[in-house]
Amino acid sequence: MLLLIIKRMANAIFVILAVSLLAFTIFKFLGDPVQLMLNPQATQQERDQLTERLGLNDPVPVQFAKFVFNAARGEFGMSYRNQMPVMEVIAERFPATFELVLVSSILALLIGLPLGVFAAIRGGTVMARVFHLISMIGVSVPAFVIGILLILVFSIELKWLPAFGRGKVVDLGFWTTGFLTPSGRAALVMPSISLALFQISFIMRLVTAEMLEVLRTDFIRFAKARGLKARAIYFRHGLRNCMMPVVTMTGMLIGDLIAFTLVTEIVFQWPGMGFLFVQSVQYVDIPVMAAYLMIVCCIFITINLIVDLIYVVVDPRVDQLVRGGGNGH
C-alpha cells in the first residue's frame, strides 16, 4: 500500500512539472498583458515600465524558474483582472464549483448505477428500452444545449427555477454554501442536472455492459444453482465484480465534471472556477489561468490516487501485484 502511494506520488510530481512547463509555454504566446492592463491613452514609457515590472523582459527560462518556485509555495501572483491574489480569487470560486460537482456526481451515481443494473437484468422490457433511449440522448447532446433547454422550459415557460446565478448563499467564513437557503438549492437544480446528464447516461451504459458480461460467467450460474436470492446475486456478486471499471470511470468522470463545468457555468452564470477560467482567457489573465491549470492538474492526480486506493480495497490482488513487482500472476 505504502509502496503504491510512493510510486504514485513520484509520478504525480513529474506530471505536475510537465503540466507547469506546458502551461507556462502556452501562456508565453498568448497575447500581451501590458496592452490589456494599460488604458489606450498610456504612453510608450508607461508601457515599458509595466513590462519591466511584470518581469516580461527576463529571459524565458528565468521566468519559468520563478513561476515554478512561486507555484510551489502556492504563490501565483496577482490576478490582472480582479486585482487580488490569485489564490484568493480561486478560493472564493472553489466552493461554487465543488458543490455543483458534488451534487452532479451524487446524481450520476444514485441514478446511473441502479438504472444500469436494471437495464442489465431486465434487458428486454419497455422500461429498459426507454432508459436506453434516454441515455442515448444523454451521451450525445452537449451540456450547453441541455442547459438552454432547461432554462427555456423551467425559467421562461414555467418560471419555476432561476435561469442564472447561485441564489442566496450562506457565508461560513472559509466556505460559501448554497445548500442552506431555498434559493440556493433551487439554483443548483438545473446546472447540476445538465452537468450530470452525460455522466448518468455514461455510468448506466457502462454498468449495463459490465453486468451483462459478469452475469454470463459461470460463478453467477452456480450462485443461481445454489438458490441464492436474486438480490444477493445481482448486487453482492454481480455488481461487485463489475465495480473495477466503474470506479475507474467514476474517478475520471469527476475529473471530467470539473472540466465540463466550464460550459455549464457559462450558461448558468455560475460563479465557479470554470467560469473564472473562461473570463481569465478573455482578459489574458495569465496568473489565474496558470494557477487554474495547476490546480485542476492536482485534482486529477489526487482523484487518480484515490481511485488506485479504492482498487486495493475492492480487489486486494492489486496490492499484491504492486508489491510483487509485477510478477504476481
Next chain:
Amino acid sequence: MVAWRSAALAAVLAGGLIAPANAGTLRWAPQRDIVSMDPYSFGDTFTLSVLNHVYEGLVRYDDKLQIEPALAESWEVVNPTTWRFHLRKGVKYHDGADFTADDVLASLKRVSDPTSPLRGNVPSYVSSKKVDDYTVDIVVTENYPLLLNDLTNIHIFDQGWLVANKAEAPTDVAKGVEGYATSHANGTGPFKFISRKPDAETVFEVNPNWWDKRKHNVDRIVMTPITSAATRVAALISGEIDFTNQAPLQDIPRLEASSDLKVLSNSELRTIFFVMNQTPKAFESDVTDKNPLQDIKVRQALYHAIDADAIQKVVMAGLSRTTGSLVSPAIPGYVPELDKRLSYDPELAKKLLAEAGYPNGFSFSFLCRNTEFVNEEQICQAVSAMWARVGLRPNLNIGPTTIQDAKFDAGQFDVGTLGWANEPMIDSYSILVQVVHSKTGNAGVFNWGGWKDAEIDALIDKAGATVDRDERLAMQAKALLRANELSMFIPVHQQPMAWATGANIESVLQLSDNKPRHWLTRMAE
C-alpha cells in the same frame, strides 16, 4: 392550459424560488462585470460608468452630452495655464464627511501619480493648489483646451477616508498593491456602495443625502453580470432581471415581441473603420517590392468596392448608421460634409486598380477580431467577399482581441479594423491625436500602420493648444476632412447599441455614449 399555468404560478409564489421584485429594486444584468471598485485602477469605460453611480467628478455630462457643473459649481480660466474651480458647498460623502478643496487635491494627486493606470486620462495635468476651502486652482500645460472633458471622468475621493484607509496611492496590479479602495467605496454620488462579489453580485443603495435633486425612484440596484447572451435574454423574459445594457442584436425581434419588454436601440459614438498599413513594404502580399496601399488610387479602390448599405442591412440587421465620417455626429468636431461616402462602384474600383498598376489585383493580409466590435467577424467576411469581387485577394485572419491587438501593435497587418468612440473625452481631438496623428512622442499611440500627413499633424498640434472652442473644432474638422480626401481610412458605420428593460422599468435615459445613468431612471410605482 390556463389552470396548469396558474397552478405553476401558485407553486412559484408558495416556493418563492424566483425572487419577486422588491419595490424600487433595479435588477441589472450587464454582459460582464466591472473590473474593480477603484475608479483609478483601470481605464475601462464600462467600469467608470458603473462607478459613476457612487463617485462624481467636478463636472459631468448632462442628458445631451454637454458638460455641466457637478461637484464644481463654476470655473474660469485665470491664465493660459491655470483654471480656477469654485466647489459646491454642503456636499457630503456617504460616510458623512464634508466635501472640500482638500478632497480635490488628494484625488488629483492620486490620479496623476506616476503609477496610476488612469494617468493618461489627465494628460495635461501639472499640479493643483488650494485657494480656500471651496476654491481650487488646477495648473495644466499651456493652452490646453480639453481639461473639462478630462475631468468628467476623474471621480473625487474623500481625503480623510483615503488617509484613514491608507489608500492615498493608486492601486497597482503589477506591483501587487491591493488597495482598500479596490473593494470599498465612499463617494458623493446618488448611490451608496453596499456589497460586492466579483462576477456574481454588486449592490448599491440610494443615497438619501445626495446634493442634487432626485429625479429617479430607484432605491436599490442589484447588478448581476450574465455572460451568456441566451441566459441574459432568458432572465429578462422570465422577469428575473429588469434591465440589461447589452441586449444581443440577434434577439431584438424576440424581445420586442414580448409585451412586457422594451428595447432601446440606437447607434453609439463608436465608429468602425478600416485602417491600412502605409509603411514602405507590404506585410504579407504577392507584391513584395513595395506597398500598394501607399497609392491613394488603391485605397480609393478598396473604398469604392465596399457596399456599405448591404453591410447595414444584412450584417447589422439595419441597426447601424452607415457613415463616411471617422466620428459620429454627436462628437464635437463633426461636420456634415464628413459624412459623404465614396460611392459603391465595383467597376470604378477595378479601373482604379488597373490605373495603379494592379489590373489583376494583389493579395494582402486582412486582420480582424471576433470579440471586440458588434458582429465584427461577419463584417470582415462580407467585406472580404466584396474585395474579392473586384479582383483583390484578402487573406482574412480572425482571432480574439487579445491576440490580434498584439499583431496590430507590431504592425503585422496590411488592412484591419479599428473602432473609436472618443471616450472619455467625447471630442474628435481624441481620435485625431491617438489614431490619425503620426507616431511621435505621446501622439499616435494607435497609429498602427505608419500613416502620416504633415498638414494633418500640424492641424492637430495647433488644435491641441487652442483654448477657443470654435476655432479648435474648426481645425479638427479640417484635419478630418483632409484624412477623408487622402482616403487615409475607410469608415464603415457607427455601430449599434441595444438596451432592454422589463415591466418594472418606466423609463431609462439612453445616450449615444452607451452609459447607463440610473440616477435618471424611473421604475413603475
